[in-house]
Amino acid sequence: MNAFTVTETWGHERFMSRCLELAVKGAGFVSPNPMVGSVIVCDGRIVGEGFHQRFGGPHAEVNAIASVTDQDVLRRSTLYVNLEPCSHYGKTPPCSDLIVERGIPRVVVACRDPHEKVAGKGIDRLRAAGVEVVEGILEQDALRLNEAFMKSHRRRLPFVALKLAQTLDGKIATANGLSKWITGEASRREVHLMRSRYDAVLTGSGTVLADDPLLTVRHAEGRNPLRVVLDRELRLPPDAAVFGPGAKTLLVTSNSAGGSLRASAFRDKGVEITTAGEINGSLDLSLVLRHLHERGVLSVLVEAGGRLSSSFVREGLADKLYMFVAPKLFGGDGLSSFAELGVVSPGKPVMLSFRETRCFDGDIMIEAYFT
Ligand SMILES: NC(=O)c1ccc[n+]([C@@H]2O[C@H](COP(=O)([O-])OP(=O)(O)OC[C@H]3O[C@@H](n4cnc5c(N)ncnc54)[C@H](OP(=O)(O)O)[C@@H]3O)[C@@H](O)[C@H]2O)c1
Known part of the structure; x- marks a missing residue:
């Protein structure tokens, strides 16, 4: 990293914070692309800004550069962006080329892009053209903002959050x-907003048998995620709400049930069916996740009961937990959230680290990461 003073670092962080604020505006619209914001700073003042608004649209740097009309100003400016500028032709031309072309002398980046077509090449391209590049400003915040994109490219599996x-x-x-x-109600609205920001629920x-949920976004603005239902033996009725209109549904069942007559009743309703192998009498969750990754799903919000939620944790496939807690008691006979986890030694629990706590009217929501 370049040497710079404490004042410079503070300035960098202030402008990078603005990039992150702008980037979030793309939440729910840009996947499978990352959320990216960019600002252009000249003489200590923001003179231009932009963000990636929708999948297939111009990148944040392109929008920020376009917002500055005076080309001379660009030649004296620093461009801030929370993700390394791209170096390849995708749906749009490379942003690193545009930065070089416009003569921007300095670029400040929060984190590198794990995409195999970029992965440091954007920064190399800038440095090779004589652009000064500062890296690592608010890197942890930037990595967390795009946690699904990062995991999907590094591990070839979707990011999994349990709610x-x-x-x-x-x-x-x-x-x-x-x-x-x-x-x-406030918690429910937040859950609907969350759904709109995940690729699949x-x-x-x-849960379908007990609650007959719709799993669509109704109490918030945003797109509906793909609905994924795991039903090994096809014991669910095809007229369950989750198979109805409103959003696409993918039903995952066992290899034997997938070819059965019952399966055609779901197909007739427009429900897509895919099959997965089994482990110990349950669907193999890592196969399910791999299938979702292959069809471009970067993030999955699991809204299931204790059995499936416990399976994701037991198999080490869960990244994050959103636990809404209401100030109520049901007593000993109620169903426990992770009843099937099977921890026997208090010295060997499943460990999480708390990230954030928020209040929604009378409820608390705890956001935690599996460690
Ligand atoms: N408060 C909440 O946040 C919340 C949320 C959801 C549900 N619930 C409640 O939870 C209860 C339902 O709990 P549940 O545990 O039966 O529901 P669940 O976890 O949603 O579904 C469990 C079922 O999923 C299927 N499954 C497929 N692959 C699996 C795997 N690898 N591991 C585990 N299960 C797999 C199994 O049935 P097959 O073998 O037949 O496929 C299993 O019986 C209801 O009372 C519901 O109201 C509460």
Whole structure:
């Protein structure tokens, strides 16, 4: 990294924060691309800004550069961007070429792009043309903002977040399996917003049978994610709400059930069916995730009951947890959020690290990462 003073670092962080603020505006619209914001600074002042607004549209740097009309100003400016400028022809020409062409002398980048076609080549291209590049400003924030994009490119698997709503005593349903309205309206709105920002929302047959959820975005603005339902034996009724209109649904079932007569009733409704192998009598979740990655799904929000949620954790496939907690008690007979985790030694629990706590009217939402 280049040597620069404390004042310079503070200035860099201030302008990079603005890039991150702009980048978030693309949430829910740019996937499978990353969220990117860019600002152009001349003589210590922001003179131009832009962000990646929708998949297939111009990149953040292109929009920021276009917002500056005086070409001489560009030749004295620093361009800030939260992700390394691209170096390849995709849906748009390379941003690093545009920066060089316009004579921008300095670029400040938060983090490198893991995309195999970029991966340092954008920065190399700039440096080779004599552009000064500063790296690593607010890098951790930038990596977290695009956590799904980063994981998808590095691990070839979607980013998986579990979302559950529980009482203060850790129950996700009463003893008779009823779970509707544990949390309040503000929490529900937040869940709908979350859905709109994930590429897919995934649930299990147990939840569909108990709650008949729609799993669409209704209490927030945004696009509907792909609905994914895991039903090994096709025990669900084809007229369940999740197979109805509103969004696309992918039904994952076992190899044997996929070819059965029952499967055609779902296909007739426009539901796509795919099959996965089994491990110990359950669908193989890593195969399910690999299939989703191959069809361009970067992020999955799991809204399932205790069984499926526990499986994701047990198999080390969950990255993050959103736990909504309502100030209510259901008592000992209620269903526990992770009842099937099977931890026997208190010295060997599943560990998470808390990231953030937010309040939604009377509820609390804890955001934590599996470590
Ligand atoms: N409060 C909340 O946040 C919340 C959220 C959702 C549900 N719930 C409540 O949870 C209860 C349902 O819980 P649940 O545990 O039965 O539902 P679930 O976790 O949604 O579904 C479990 C079912 O998914 C299928 N499945 C497929 N692959 C699996 C795998 N690898 N591992 C585990 N399961 C797999 C299994 O059925 P097959 O073998 O037949 O495929 C399994 O029985 C209901 O009372 C519901 O109201 C609460």
